[in-house]
Amino acid sequence: MPTMADVARSAGVSVATVSHVLNGTRPVLPHTRQAVLDAVDELGYTPNTLARSLVTSRTRSIGLAVSAISNPYFTEILQGVEAGALEHGYSLLIADPHDDPDHECKVVQLLHERRVDGMIVAPSADPRELVSYLGRHRVPTVFLDRVIDGVIEGVVGGAVGGAVEDPADGPQRFDQVCAENTGPMARLVAHLAGLGHRRIGLVAGLPGLSTTAERITGYRQGLTTARLPYDDDLVVHGDSASAGAERATATLLSRAAPPTALVTANNAMTIGTLRALRDRGLSVPDDLALCCFDDFAWADLFSPRLTAIAQPSREIGAQAVRVLLERLAAPDRPARTVRLDCTFVHRTSCGCPDSGERGRPSQSPQPSQPSQFEKGNVS
Numbered sequence: 001m002p003t004m005a006d007v008a009r010s011a012g013v014s015v016a017t018v019s020h021v022l023n024g025t026r027p028v029l030p031h032t033r034q035a036v037l038d039a040v041d042e043l044g045y046t047p048n049t050l051a052r053s054l055v056t057s058r059t060r061s062i063g064l065a066v067s068a069i070s071n072p073y074f075t076e077i078l079q080g081v082e083a084g085a086l087e088h089g090y091s092l093l094i095a096d097p098h099d100d101p102d103h104e105c106k107v108v109q110l111l112h113e114r115r116v117d118g119m120i121v122a123p124s125a126d127p128r129e130l131v132s133y134l135g136r137h138r139v140p141t142v143f144l145d146r147v148i149d150g151v152i153e154g155v156v157g158g159a160v161g162g163a164v165e166d167p168a169d170g171p172q173r174f175d176q177v178c179a180e181n182t183g184p185m186a187r188l189v190a191h192l193a194g195l196g197h198r199r200i201g202l203v204a205g206l207p208g209l210s211t212t213a214e215r216i217t218g219y220r221q222g223l224t225t226a227r228l229p230y231d232d233d234l235v236v237h238g239d240s241a242s243a244g245a246e247r248a249t250a251t252l253l254s255r256a257a258p259p260t261a262l263v264t265a266n267n268a269m270t271i272g273t274l275r276a277l278r279d280r281g282l283s284v285p286d287d288l289a290l291c292c293f294d295d296f297a298w299a300d301l302f303s304p305r306l307t308a309i310a311q312p313s314r315e316i317g318a319q320a321v322r323v324l325l326e327r328l329a330a331p332d333r334p335a336r337t338v339r340l341d342c343t344f345v346h347r348t349s350c351g352c353p354d355s356g357e358r359g360r361p362s363q364s365p366q367p368s369q370p371s372q373f374e375k376g377n378v379s
Helices: 004-011 015-023 030-043 049-056 072-087 101-113 128-136 182-194 210-225 242-253 267-279 313-329
Strands: 061-065 091-095 118-121 141-144 163-166 170-173 175-179 200-204 235-237 261-264 289-293 307-310 337-340 343-345
Touching (some): 004 015, 061 072, 061 101, 175 313, 182 210, 182 343, 200 242, 200 267, 210 235, 261 267, 313 337
Parallel strands (some): 061 118, 118 141, 141 175, 261 289
16 A cells, blocks of 8 residues: 555655645645645555544544434435535534434534534534533534524533633633524415414424424414414424424314414425325415424425425534634634525515426515404314
8 A cells, every 4th residue: 555655755755745735734835735635546555544633632533412213304414414514524423413412412422532623514403412521621612403492401500602711720611503494484474464363373393492482482473473473372392203202283273273374394294284284185385374483395395386495404403514624724703693694585485376397486475454364264
């Protein structure tokens, strides 16, 4: 197997120069760099990653803990993380915490024991032990999709604004990358209200998740904008899962005054809601209008086509990698939270006619005259 010294002899340069070319640690003249790369190709040289990690204390690997198997949304995020990691020469070690706090701590500890340089984690609804572990071991970490600000209390001296205080060593900083949740959810509600709906139900996610709380806030803001009252009976929790949403939707439809329109707060719950409507023989949008938070690959194939908020899933993943690498390069820089914009994808499940425009952002209509939806209840 050829060595770095073999590459140096073939290219007519020093071993240090070969190292600088392969690791990008110092600028090298273009013709010299090309000579080294040509020698690498000719000899079939493969860098010894293990030896390099022993010298640099870096493994050029990233630990990723997301529930990609149980949540298709995270599958797209995973693709973005993978692409971003490969672009910068990093490998991925992936674990599925199953949105379970105990299992989450186990898989993160296992990733840490594999000596990853940093981690990207979508925290569970109760991430206190997770944050405590990462803080104690000072693991460079980016929280993905869900933020921890204002959620964690009493963790290693308390957590404020994403920083865990360690009295001995100062604050452990956590960066965060996620989508905007409040405004886009408010837009869905305002859109349905503009179509004449006065009883708009929400199938919300798992309590404790920041995404659930922010989307409920957006739902309430949308009602306020439309001058509609908030009604606790119209909000149910589907626990971010298809089966939970199916049960929650059945509960909503059994109310004495059921909603005439529904908003589902993630893609898995949209599937469960559609099942519940089918089981009751209800059609969308004739019997009940439907909008969903999270667009997905087959949303445009349903009949009717689903009006949705599309999150920039792959960009969230790629951005998380960039933020983590910036943290590795500058460990003491201030923590930051990056929020990415979503897109309103206007289709037909909301009751609007098919405009033929697929996947384009569109404006919600202004409130109209009272429609048929104000008159009857769906039973």
